[in-house]
Amino acid sequence: MDRFRGLAVLALIIVVLPLALRNSYHYDVAIRIGMNATMVVGLNLLIGYAGQISLGHAGFFGLGAYASAILTSRYGWPPIAAMISGMAAVGVIAFVVARPILRLRGHYLAMATLGLGIIIYMVLVNESGWTGGNDGMNVKAFSIFGFSLANERAWYWVTGAVLLVAIVLARNIVDSPVGRALRAVHGSETAAQVAGIDTARYKVRVFVVSAVFASAVGSMMAHYVGFITPQVSSFFHSIELVTMVVVGGMASTYGAVLGAAILTMLPQLLSRFEGYEMIVFGLILMLTVIFLPRGLVPTIAARLRKSD
Template sequence: MALKLSPAVLILIATVLIVVLPGLVLPSPYYYRVGALVFISALAVIGLNLLMGYAGQVSLGHAGFFAIGAYGTAILPAQLGWPPLLAAATGVVLAAALAFAIGRPILRLRGQHLAVATLGIGMLITMVLNAEVAITGGPDGMAVARATVFGFKLRAPETWYWISGGLLILGVVAALNLLNSPTGRALRALHDSEVAAEVLGIDVTRYKLVVFVAASVYAAVAGAALALFSGHVTPDVGSFLRSVEFVTMAVIGGLGSILGSIVGAAVLVILPQVLTVFQEYETLVLGVMIILFMIFLRGGIVPGLAARLTARLTP
């Protein structure tokens, strides 16, 4: 039996368990809120991981697309009276369109040049959000209208736990499908060597663009979910620090690992909540823990642990 389960199916089963098991036992809305935040971050990080872990392209502006999803969902209902869910979908389309438009010129850059270009995009987006006070509410942010489905207002953390969990599972399915397609194989070839990939006849530019747009869609969906869930957005959602946080989640969890994205997000969302017992030393302890993760599980938590387990189990 065991032979028939492919890694992809295992990853999917693990994701479903991660969503369902805690969902059955969590004691209060607070825990559901934290859980929902883990899933939302994980969704954005999976997108980033496709870009960084599989295609090997660095992005330091991922939060910019996250912010477009969030602010699309906030602005369209507030300014034009759109229904929130339609606004969320539009936000995602906008993010994808922007990624498509800017992807072509900037994805020609490599390594640190690409990192700086994406950084610039993220910063531009936050600058606009901060400056256009009349539309975005400026640095104080703006309220987001609640989404209503069949007359039922989506507001309870429990509801959002299951919605974001569902989105995460869908995101994982989509990512696995992408990776097991010819596109996925092309991406991995590109990750190892762009020149070699090109020599093999892979349209490098096109695949890079595909994965860049896909990553921006993940981020925008996550951003839209966050906006609808929290009911208030501020320009921090797109800040440089948020982008760095996403990259850290991807790296800690494991680059090139879908489960790693979820674990990385879980670690960085949950740890600050646990570490409040250290009071003012909280940030220090968090920093030390991240360093320790990086020293002892250099490939990231999930690939690192998997490698150790496999090593122990195979003599």
């Protein structure tokens, strides 16, 4: 029952929220929260549940974004076909690189995924004949069966629906034998292997799933903004995504959503600090990690349980 309660609350928030959104800027922030949350829910499977760090997921986001941009603008593909092809291609790429990369642990895994992200970034910058290089490229508006998503309101509902679907998918994985296997890997990989779990296979799978999530959101973001630059796959974006997982709470799907919401809104709220925003931002992150090391949602949930 517990899993439906969370979902129902979130669905209710999504339905009621437009009452508080006064203009397209407010919608824009809400849409970005939704998209980031979708991606972080996927990334959380890898980082939070399986305990494998990735500092290169913005690379997959970028690949999805550019797949959509290039296939729709240069080859006239319908956006949905471009998006699905991008997801498939990213899935294959992630699958191929996952085995060698996920054999590494700790710092080495961090380095390898970091390198992967940087390689993708360099390719996007240097293949300027395809990607427009550093100056970026235009992306057409998203349309499906002749119906196009032209304004923020339409995007809001699509993003909300996609987020809910992503959460259902993620929860299903978490609550399945796969999810238990992943948590076993997180606890102790050696112990998991002794218990007969093919740890490599599960790690590869979850890596591919999280990469495909990233690619899908990349495609959506590209169509939504209408213009992309290789910065979407930069190292800083990867860090931002990992931070969302950590602040919200590792191994907590709704924590990931909250993390995405907080880290998307903070820069907007802090923008008045003119130049000091990075300091305030850093301070908030530090305090979170020091006082809420498990992230917001798990810590608060544990407090509530104790007081019961």
